[in-house]
Every structure is written in C-alpha cells, then in structure tokens.
Amino acid sequence: MSHPTAPAASVSVSHLTHRWPDGTGLFDGLSLTVPRGRTGLVGTNGTGKSTLLRLLAGELRPTEGSVTVGGNLAHLPQDITLDTELRVDAALGIAERRAALRAIEAGDVREAHFATVGDDWDVEERALATLGSLGLGAVGLDRTVGQLSGGETVLLRLAALLLERPDVLLLDEPTNNLDLFARRRLYDAVDSWRTGILIVVSHDRDLLERVDRIAELRSGAVSWYGGGWSAYQEALATQQEAAGRTLRSAEADVRRRQRELEETRIKVDRRRRHDKKLDDRRKAPRIVAGERKRSAQESGDRLRGLHEDRLAEARERREEAADAVRRDAEIKVSLPRTAVPAGRTVLTVRELSLPYGRLRDGSLQVRGPERIALVGRNGAGKTTLLRTVTGELAPGAGEATVSVPLKFLPQRLDVLDDTLSVAANVARTAPGTTDNEIRSQLARFLFKGARAEQPAGTLSGGERFRAALAATMLAAPAPQLLLLDEPTNNLDVASVRQLASALESYEGALLIASHDLPFLESVAITRWIVLDDELRESDAEEVRALFGYAEPTATGTL
Known part of the structure; x- marks a missing residue:
C-alpha cells in the first residue's frame, strides 16, 4: 500500500486482490483510476463497496496488487463512535490550537504556543463556518459530544474531516441516521464540491443525483456511467x-x-x-x-x-x-391474516411524553390498515416513541395502548439469533407453524432450499435484513401493527425495492420512522406525522417543503 507525495487528488488501484482470513475473496485483479470530481459508488449488498473504501483509506491491506492515493485523504465510515465526554473542539481536532491561541491572546508568548498554531490563525473561525455550513451553527465548541444527537454526531465528524482540507474524501453511507434537515445540508455540501476527488457510497437516490458519475461495483469489477442516478438508471x-x-x-x-x-x-x-x-x-x-x-x-x-x-x-x-441480464428478485408473500378492518382502532396514544426526546404532550389514534410515516429532526424521539409503543420503555407521562398483535423491526436488526438458522429464527417467532409452511414462505423471501439453513450470523447485510423482515412479518400471531425504524439504512437499492415489494402484501397498519422520503412515497403512505414538541399531522408536500426538499442549491462549503 503506498500513499506517496504524488500529484494532489489521485486515486488508482492496480491488479488488486483481497481475501479475508477465512479465504473468502471480494476482488481478484481489480484495476481502476478514479477521475476528479464526484463519484457515486453503488452495488448490491455484499459486493465490497465499504471494503474498497477501507482499502483506499489504508485501513486494510490488499492481499495482492496496490492502491495509490495522492494528496490528503479523509474517510467517513458508516459506523461512527465518538467519546461522549469529548468537547466539540477536541472532536474537531482543534482543541490544542484553540488553547494556544487563547494563551497568546492572554500575553503568553512562549514559542511552543506559536509552533502549535503554525499558520492556522483563523482555525476557530473556519471551524465555526464549517459547522454552520452543515447546520450545526448552534453547536458551540465548548459543548460535549454527549449533548448531540446521532445525526449531529455524523455531521460533526464530517466537519472534522473538512477542516483537514482533504484532496480525497471518502463517504460511506453518510446520510444514514441523518434527519431530513441534515440530509439537505449534506446534499448542499456535495453540490458545492469543486476540487479534488469525492467518492460516496450510498443508497440515497437524492444524494446520488448530485454526483458527476456512477461507478457500479458488480462481480468484482467496476463499470462507469456518466451523470447521476437517473442517468445511470436510463x-x-x-x-x-x-x-x-x-x-x-x-x-x-x-x-x-x-x-x-x-x-x-x-x-x-x-x-x-x-x-x-x-x-x-x-x-x-x-x-x-x-x-x-x-x-x-x-x-x-x-x-x-x-x-x-x-x-x-x-x-x-x-x-x-x-x-x-439482471434479475433482481422480488419478495412476494401472502399475508391475509394481517388484515385489519377499516374502522378498528389499532393504536391510541394519549397525552404522551417521552423519557428521551422532545415530545411533551402527544396524542395519536391509528385506525384500520393505515400507513403512517413518522418524520422529524434527529433527537426528536422517533425511535423512543416506537420503543414506548412496544412497551420496551415506560413513558414519562400519558399512555400508549395497542389493540392488536404488534411487531417491531428495530434499526439494529437484533430480532435474530445469530447461532440459529434462518428457518429456526422464523420458527422461534411463529410457534405452531409447520416446517413446510415456514420454508414455503421463506422461499418467497428469497431463502430457498439450503439457504434457509444458513446461520443468521453468516448472512450479508441485505440477507440479514430479509431474514429479520421474514421473522417479523411471518410471526404468530400475525402482526396487525408493524413498526419499522429506519428500515432502509444500509440497504442497497435492490433491497429497498424488495422491502417495498414485501410491504405491498401486508394488510395491517404500518408505522414507519424514516428519513428516506422516496421510500416512504413508494409504500403508499396514507398519513404523515411530524414529531417535534407534539405529534402533528402533515402531508407529503408539506413534509418536503418543511425539510427543505426543493431544487438542489450549491450553497455548501465542502
């Protein structure tokens, strides 16, 4: 692996082969050169997109071949963990320079302080400007990371990378866990990228519309398509x-x-x-x-x-x-037992306040097979509300009453036992269902024959999601209220289509917390609920306007 002091902003891979310790291979002789500008890297789950970014970043070493990156590189991975006790300036990597500036301003002219500052006398102003461009203008440099929401933490980490002025920037599913406001900030920043190389792995179609080209990773090779997502699809x-x-x-x-x-x-x-x-x-x-x-x-x-x-x-x-010829298989199941009569009350929320989040007094009633989208800012309490409805959390005040069988598919997909097979996981949630019936239904979830015997712990990301979805939707008693928390996170576009296909056959009530507007619109949402200090009814057009979903503008500072 070499990171030479070569011309700024260059990325090339030559005859790259990568195998995991168990011998499993992802790439065999891959060669490519990434042009300057914005590149969207796409492909189905398990093709190695995140692994390729880690190889480019130098976090992994190839088994054979070489990766050459010229210029300063920054990498934003999918899973970001920051010490909650860290101050924001430390998370941005400017705490020492900031302290040295304060000392110099106070009259301490020791040489060590000047060495620490170097030529970066405006570091604090640049930091505040970068935070502001990403919608974090209200986040002070002296606050702690623990006071920020998950989405704000992602943007804070991105701000830290941007302060390094990278020539090459790698973003891996950057919109995961970002609310619609934060996504707009990220979109604007990507729109404004003018120099160097930006490579983004994403399933977010709105984000992929903003790239200059699409690089599709398939069967260990990369194919190039000019333009954004729509041009690629055409x-x-x-x-x-x-x-x-x-x-x-x-x-x-x-x-x-x-x-x-x-x-x-x-x-x-x-x-x-x-x-x-x-x-x-x-x-x-x-x-x-x-x-x-x-x-x-x-x-x-x-x-x-x-x-x-x-x-x-x-x-x-x-x-x-x-x-x-590509054949993206679709999930086609029959779930008549999930049907709910139009007038039946499914869920009643009365004067509810949440133990975490902003909701202080919320009421909501769900009747019949409604399909409800729950949207709101990061930290508003969408996940907390779903967990309160399931009974996992006790409300701060008020109550949530469920009148029908309920199932919850959380972001973490921890409904699966990794030591059990896919079929055994479904059998665990559907006692009394025959093995033949389970296997027949699993085949419709694309687990046919021996694949139903595969241990859950060995599944790829997309397969794991399908297995968790099957265990949730095929449960007994049949769920007549289904709660989904950010179900499209980390799913490739084919898997998102499979999810939408599966939900077509579901006849019960749906409550989906998501920031993915195209997905929500594809599953025929009937009501839109905005969660802030209250539960407020809205509609698709208002939601798009409320969260800044207008035509893209190039106002960011990336």
Whole structure:
C-alpha cells in the first residue's frame, strides 16, 4: 500500500486482490483510476463497496496488487463512535490550537504556543463556518459530544474531516441516521464540491443525483456511467433491453441447434438402417459390410460431433447473454391474516411524553390498515416513541395502548439469533407453524432450499435484513401493527425495492420512522406525522417543503 507525495487528488488501484482470513475473496485483479470530481459508488449488498473504501483509506491491506492515493485523504465510515465526554473542539481536532491561541491572546508568548498554531490563525473561525455550513451553527465548541444527537454526531465528524482540507474524501453511507434537515445540508455540501476527488457510497437516490458519475461495483469489477442516478438508471435500462434481445436471440439459436442435432441423429440412424438392409439384400461379404459400417459410423460421428459442438457454443453464448441480464428478485408473500378492518382502532396514544426526546404532550389514534410515516429532526424521539409503543420503555407521562398483535423491526436488526438458522429464527417467532409452511414462505423471501439453513450470523447485510423482515412479518400471531425504524439504512437499492415489494402484501397498519422520503412515497403512505414538541399531522408536500426538499442549491462549503 503506498500513499506517496504524488500529484494532489489521485486515486488508482492496480491488479488488486483481497481475501479475508477465512479465504473468502471480494476482488481478484481489480484495476481502476478514479477521475476528479464526484463519484457515486453503488452495488448490491455484499459486493465490497465499504471494503474498497477501507482499502483506499489504508485501513486494510490488499492481499495482492496496490492502491495509490495522492494528496490528503479523509474517510467517513458508516459506523461512527465518538467519546461522549469529548468537547466539540477536541472532536474537531482543534482543541490544542484553540488553547494556544487563547494563551497568546492572554500575553503568553512562549514559542511552543506559536509552533502549535503554525499558520492556522483563523482555525476557530473556519471551524465555526464549517459547522454552520452543515447546520450545526448552534453547536458551540465548548459543548460535549454527549449533548448531540446521532445525526449531529455524523455531521460533526464530517466537519472534522473538512477542516483537514482533504484532496480525497471518502463517504460511506453518510446520510444514514441523518434527519431530513441534515440530509439537505449534506446534499448542499456535495453540490458545492469543486476540487479534488469525492467518492460516496450510498443508497440515497437524492444524494446520488448530485454526483458527476456512477461507478457500479458488480462481480468484482467496476463499470462507469456518466451523470447521476437517473442517468445511470436510463443507461442501465437501455443496456438491459439490449441484453434481453441478445438473450432471446441466443435462446432461439440454442433451440435451432438442438433441432439440427436431433435431425442429424435421425438421418444418421436412418442411413445406417438403410445401408444394413442393402448389405443384407446384396449379401455383401462380411469384410466389405464391416468396412462400409465403420465408414458410415465415422461419418455419422463427425456430423453429430459438428452439431454437438455448435450446440455447445450456442449454450455458452446463451449463458454469457443470461449473465448480462439482471434479475433482481422480488419478495412476494401472502399475508391475509394481517388484515385489519377499516374502522378498528389499532393504536391510541394519549397525552404522551417521552423519557428521551422532545415530545411533551402527544396524542395519536391509528385506525384500520393505515400507513403512517413518522418524520422529524434527529433527537426528536422517533425511535423512543416506537420503543414506548412496544412497551420496551415506560413513558414519562400519558399512555400508549395497542389493540392488536404488534411487531417491531428495530434499526439494529437484533430480532435474530445469530447461532440459529434462518428457518429456526422464523420458527422461534411463529410457534405452531409447520416446517413446510415456514420454508414455503421463506422461499418467497428469497431463502430457498439450503439457504434457509444458513446461520443468521453468516448472512450479508441485505440477507440479514430479509431474514429479520421474514421473522417479523411471518410471526404468530400475525402482526396487525408493524413498526419499522429506519428500515432502509444500509440497504442497497435492490433491497429497498424488495422491502417495498414485501410491504405491498401486508394488510395491517404500518408505522414507519424514516428519513428516506422516496421510500416512504413508494409504500403508499396514507398519513404523515411530524414529531417535534407534539405529534402533528402533515402531508407529503408539506413534509418536503418543511425539510427543505426543493431544487438542489450549491450553497455548501465542502
């Protein structure tokens, strides 16, 4: 691994091979050069996007090959943990320079203070300006990290990276856990990126619209597409249409070659029988008849071999064509037992205050198969409200009454026992359900045959989500109220589609806490509830306006 003092902002990978300690391989001879500007790195769960970023950042060493990065690099990983006792200036990495500045201002002119400051005399102003550009203007440098919400912590870590003035910036799912306000700040900052190299791994379509190109990681190789997400989707659709035509042509060619081979076999057999009859009539000497038979056999074998070779080649072309056609499987289940009559009361929240969060006096009633989106700022208490509804947390005041069977799918997906198989996990939540019925339903969640026996602890991110979703939705008694907390975090776009597909068959009431507006709109939300100091009813248009979802503007300072 080399990080030379080469020209600023360069990223290249040469013949990179990476294997995990257990021998599992992700890349085998990968080579690429990343252009300057904004690149969105996409691909299905498990293809190695985060691993590639870690290799670029030098956090992992490749098994073979090289990674070369020129310039100053900064990396924002998915999972960010900061010491809650840290002050904000320490988290930004400016505490020592700030203290030295204060000492100099107080008249302490020791050389050590000047050495600490260096040329960075405006570090405090730059820090405050960077925080302000990310919507953290109200966060003082003397506050502690523990006083910030999860989303604010992500933005604080990003601010610390930006203060380093990186030439190469790597962002791994940066919008996870960000509320809609914070997402807008991040979008604006990405819009404003003008120099160096920015690589962002994300499933957030609004964020991916803002990149200059899409790099798709698939089967250990990278394909490049100009433009943002929409342009990539259009190019992919055109590509897939052509691939479909090629596959249909290849399948027709296989059928034609199969017919030709069968016709050849019939002709050879017919000729052999005809020659035998002639020899019998003519009473040809045995040696002559034998020689004629061998000659006919060789000629027939050559002809059959020619057609068999042509058929094998046609089948190879069909396999190549089939590999180019993408088939993102969809979850299709039938859940009639989840149905709720339109007038039935499902959930009643009365004068509720939360033990954590901003809600001080909230009321809400859910009737029938409503689909409710719960949105709000980071720290407002969306997760806390869901956990209070489930009974995991006691309310500060008031009450939440659930009148139907309920299931909750948390962000952490800790509904699974990693030591048990997928089928055993579902059986645990659905006592009394036969093994055949469980396996039949799991097949619809794309766990077919032996895959249902795979231990949960060995699943990829997308597979784990599908397994957790299956264990939640197939539970007994059937859940007539389903609570989902940020379900699209860390899911690739195909997995998000699979989730939306599964929810199509759900006939009960849905309460989804999410910052992913495109996903919420795709699952036919019927009511929008904004959580702040109260539970306030809204609508999709107001929510988009409220959280700044207008046309992109280039006002950030990234």
